Amino acid sequence: MKSDHQAQASSDGPIVELRGVNKHYGALHVLNDINLQVTKGEVVVILGPSGSGKSTLCRAINRLETIDDGTITIDGKVLPEEGKALAMLRADVGMVFQSFNLFAHKTIMENVTLGPIKVKGMKKSEADKVAMKLLERVGVANQAGKLPAQLSGGQQQRVAIARALAMRPKVMLFDEPTSALDPEMINEVLDTMVGLAKEGMTMLVVTHEMGFARKAADRVIFMADGQIVEQATPDEFFTNPKSARAKDFLGKLITNH
Amino acid sequence: MEGYLSLWDEYGARIMESFWANLQLTFWAFLISLVLGTLLAIMRISPIPSLRAFGTAYVNIFRNTPLTIIMAFGVLVLFGVFKLQISSDFNLNFFQIAIIGLSIYHAAFFCEAIRSGVNTVPLGQAEAARAIGLSFLPAAQLVILPQAFRGAIVPMGNVLIALIKNTTVALAGSVAEISGLMKTMIEYRADQGFLIFLTVALMFVIIVVPIGLLVTWLSKKLAVAR
Numbered sequence: 001m002k003s004d005h006q007a008q009a010s011s012d013g014p015i016v017e018l019r020g021v022n023k024h025y026g027a028l029h030v031l032n033d034i035n036l037q038v039t040k041g042e043v044v045v046i047l048g049p050s051g052s053g054k055s056t057l058c059r060a061i062n063r064l065e066t067i068d069d070g071t072i073t074i075d076g077k078v079l080p081e082e083g084k085a086l087a088m089l090r091a092d093v094g095m096v097f098q099s100f101n102l103f104a105h106k107t108i109m110e111n112v113t114l115g116p117i118k119v120k121g122m123k124k125s126e127a128d129k130v131a132m133k134l135l136e137r138v139g140v141a142n143q144a145g146k147l148p149a150q151l152s153g154g155q156q157q158r159v160a161i162a163r164a165l166a167m168r169p170k171v172m173l174f175d176e177p178t179s180a181l182d183p184e185m186i187n188e189v190l191d192t193m194v195g196l197a198k199e200g201m202t203m204l205v206v207t208h209e210m211g212f213a214r215k216a217a218d219r220v221i222f223m224a225d226g227q228i229v230e231q232a233t234p235d236e237f238f239t240n241p242k243s244a245r246a247k248d249f250l251g252k253l254i255t256n257h
Numbered sequence: 258m259e260g261y262l263s264l265w266d267e268y269g270a271r272i273m274e275s276f277w278a279n280l281q282l283t284f285w286a287f288l289i290s291l292v293l294g295t296l297l298a299i300m301r302i303s304p305i306p307s308l309r310a311f312g313t314a315y316v317n318i319f320r321n322t323p324l325t326i327i328m329a330f331g332v333l334v335l336f337g338v339f340k341l342q343i344s345s346d347f348n349l350n351f352f353q354i355a356i357i358g359l360s361i362y363h364a365a366f367f368c369e370a371i372r373s374g375v376n377t378v379p380l381g382q383a384e385a386a387r388a389i390g391l392s393f394l395p396a397a398q399l400v401i402l403p404q405a406f407r408g409a410i411v412p413m414g415n416v417l418i419a420l421i422k423n424t425t426v427a428l429a430g431s432v433a434e435i436s437g438l439m440k441t442m443i444e445y446r447a448d449q450g451f452l453i454f455l456t457v458a459l460m461f462v463i464i465v466v467p468i469g470l471l472v473t474w475l476s477k478k479l480a481v482a483r
């Protein structure tokens with residue numbers, strides 16, 4: 001299964017690389033000289049207080065947000081500014097949103113097959129087969145004919161993961177994938193993500209789920225005020241945070257739980 | 258009553274013929290303006306600034322110009338001055354110019370109706386489409402517009418109903434349609450003036466009311482569940 005996702009990697013360099021990335025919203029320096037490499041198979045969890053720029057960073061990686069300067073490369077290719085080339089590169093980057101964003105007018109099956117058919121030119125019969133396998137894997141195969149609104153939040157988010165996987169992405173981005181879910185549904189989504197991580201998928205995950213970070217992350221990145229303040233293994237970060245900001249952040253988490 | 262019946266004896270065939278012209282004008286102008294309006298809406302939501310500017314300018318110009326003036330322009334200027342000859346048949350030519358005038362005008366309204374439908378589609382839908390590698394046009398065609406149309410059935414229905422009634426303005430374009438005939442009938446059969454008005458009004462009501470009901474039914478049936 002591991003080779004499944006890795007087949008298309010064309011170089012041995014990092015899958016995602018950001019160099020000197022800056023972005024402003026007016027006077028707000030939302031990404032401040034971000035340098036980051038994610039290697040093949042690595043699971044990176046991004047933590048940080050609200051407004052620190054985690055979503056913006058995540059969205060910049062497939063150019064849902066533009067950047068002011070710096071470069072972002074995906075598997076060695078610089079992210080193009082627009083057009084067909086950008087669309088092609090985006091197909092290599094799977095994205096899972098906080099609010100699922102399943103195509104509301106299409107069935108679960110169609111949601112998963114749309115990309116393979118329209119972007120990759122796959123035959124419908126083949127795309128259906130691939131989609132069915134993915135839906136089985138995330139545990140919603142029996143819902144294939146339904147519309148997104150007929151599914152629970154947890155089921156929708158697992159379909160969203162299957163939709164992204166159907167493009168055989170080189171990296172998967174998750175922006176708070178469980179934040180919009182009822183508590184009892186969080187684990188079904190996290191379990192799916194842990195499974196992916198174990199199979200060797202390269203992942204960049206923004207989350208407040210410390211359990212996931214401990215269990216699945218190879219590296220934790222702590223952001224504050226648009227900067228990467230600290231990076232460490234989860235063990236190191238949670239037991240021995242170095243920066244005052246991180247200590248403060250973790251302290252608040254403990255008192256909140 | 259006898260007078261009214263004799264009116265039908267005298268004008269019945271022409272009443273039907275004229276009203277048929279209104280229905281034909283409606284049909285063709287609906288098709289053309291819907292296509293044109295969709296293209297304009299795509300322009301207005303496109304990432305290309307010059308296309309957006311064109312779409313905006315078009316809508317602002319034609320939505321704010323009285324239809325009568327567009328019609329008169331078609332006949333007096335396009336036909337009268339530039340000798341625009343779409344059809345060699347004199348009457349058919351006026352008819353086609355009227356279709357063009359109606360289409361150009363209502364395209365601006367269909368564009369805005371569709372755009373209001375686009376506003377019912379959450380931004381996340383477009384982002385998800387882009388995220389799986391669809392570029393603007395396929396994302397619009399496969400994800401945004403199908404949902405936008407379903408969200409715009411009521412405003413589009415309103416434009417269609419306005420169009421049906423606005424076909425009477427083709428009179429200004431020398432088309433033998435029902436309101437022209439109405440004027441003629443009232444002139445020659447002043448005794449039936451009130452009933453003539455009522456008859457013509459009723460003919461429109463008979464067409465428009467079922468369309469209104471259909472629109473309401475469709476808008477519920479096709480609503481996108483979120």
Ligand SMILES: Nc1ncnc2c1ncn2[C@@H]1O[C@H](COP(=O)(O)OP(=O)(O)OP(=O)(O)O)[C@@H](O)[C@H]1O
Nearest residue numbers: 025028030048049050051052053054055056057176
């Ligand atoms: N379109 C925008 N225009 C102006 N400011 C914005 C815009 N989008 C985000 N911001 C601001 O940029 C900052 C970073 O936002 P971002 O969404 O990346 O934070 P975050 O770390 O993901 O926070 P959260 O944990 O609340 O999701 C915030 O202060 C936010 O208000």
Ligand SMILES: [Mg+2]
Nearest residue numbers: 054055056176
């Ligand atoms: Mg966020």
